[in-house]
Amino acid sequence: MTDENCQHSPLEPVHEELGATFTDFAGWRMPVRYSSELDEHRAVRSTAGIFDLSHMGEIRIRGPQAGAALDHALSGRFSVLPSGRARYTLLLNRDGGIIDDLVVYHLPGGDFLAVVNAANTAVDLAELTARAQGFDAEVIDESAQTALIAVQGPDAAAVVTATLTAADLGADEISSLGYYRCCSGTFEGEPIGVARTGYTGEDGFELYIPASSAARLWRALRLTSAVRLTPCGLACRDTLRLEAGMPLYGHELTASTKPSQAGLGRVVSFAAADDFVGRAALEGRDGSADPVLVGLAGEGRRAARAGYRVLDASGVPVGQITSGALSPTLGHPVAMAYLQPGSAEPGTRLGVDVRGTTLPFTVVTLPFYARS
CATH class of the missing domain: 3.30.70.1400 (Aminomethyltransferase beta-barrel domains)
Incomplete structure (x- = not known):
């Protein structure tokens, strides 16, 4: 896809000023890195990083x-x-x-x-x-006029608090906001949504603001004296979410994947009598023979990438890697894979075919990394 056919973030000029390297991601021209993805990854784990997620x-x-x-x-x-x-x-x-x-x-x-x-x-x-038909409800696409900026890392609260207390959100309101909670206010006269959510395994905030104000908010966050805020691209976001054991659509999740396979049975509610799309197919279903998502920890430095085969001790294929990388935090390869149930027990020793060489991996419990 050429740049002319890509969608563009309202923050693209800011990324160009910062010397970002761009990639086509889901039809968007987005920054994949600014300098070193390893440095960006470590900044989120140790201090704080800032991401443009306006493609969402x-x-x-x-x-x-x-x-x-x-x-x-x-x-x-x-x-x-x-x-x-x-x-x-x-x-x-x-x-x-x-x-x-x-x-x-x-x-x-x-x-x-x-x-x-x-x-x-x-x-x-x-x-x-389509699913809202018959309900007194309206569905409105606000994607084009909305920018999304994420601040993630141990110092994220300090950065967001220092920036937004100049608005009508008090420091206590931001710092006391619980995980998976949200509040609203204004920034330079524009509405802003503040959510304590993220996709990195660290504490963090996701900030929703009109696209026209995105650059002003980005610069204000970076100018705060609270902490050095590192611009981060999509490459380190992927290694961060992988270490945190978070699934990525198109890799761990597909239209043929059942929630229980991906360890997401908990987010499917059968408690109420009301019907939801997909309930009849899942309720009471025996999924005991389905491949299941597991974590794999490797040795050495060679990563197992998406699509690589997972082999048992006899060399028989028992599954396939969905995501894999050399973990910057842990210093060894980590991967997620769908395996046959008989090979999915934590502690099971397996091999991964890495370009013709079988390398040792062990099934481990997800996530690979959890903040203290």
Whole structure:
């Protein structure tokens, strides 16, 4: 895809000033790194990094029956979700496969905001719109006018607090915001949504602001004297989420993947009597023979990449790598893979075919890294 055919972040001029290297990601021209992805990764683990996530889709659901519409459309319960809370959930097809994974915020004021993967925005919008039919609810695509900036790392709260207390959000309101909670305020006269969520395994915030104000917010965050804030690209975001054992759509999650296979059975709610799309295919289903997602820890320095075969002690294929890298934090290769249940027990010694050489890996419990 040429640059002319790509979508462009409102922060693209800022990234160019910083000397970013760009890549085509889900049809968007996005920064993959600014300097060293290893340095960027370590900055998020040790201090704080700033990410442009404006390629993500934002879909607002409003109306008296917005929560009930989402109960039907998604795998979780939203009609009972308190205002100011967020929930990780799944958009399922009628066979119980995963169309997308997303986070839904119940915004102060009553509306819901679904934040979806860039590659799936059009599909998710169409599905949510169709599934809201018959409910007193409206589905609105706000992706084009919304920018998303993430600040992630141990010092993220200090950075966001120092920046936004100049607005109408108090320091206590930001610092005391719980995980998977959200609040709203203004920044330089523009509305801003503040959520304590992220995709790195660290503490962090995701900030939603009109695209026209994105560059001013980015610069204000970086100018704060609270801590040095490192610009970070998509490359280190991928290694951060992999260490944290977080699935990536198109790798660990697909339209044929069942939630229980990916360890996401907990986000599918069968507690209420209300129906949701995919429920009939999943409720009571015997998935004991399905391949399951596991973590693999390797030795040496060679990473197991997506698509590589996983072999048992006899050299028989028992699964396939979905994501893999040399872990910057741990110093050894880590990977996620779908394996046959008989080979998925933690402690099982396996091999991975890395370009014709079988390298040793051991099944481990996810995540590979968890902040203290």
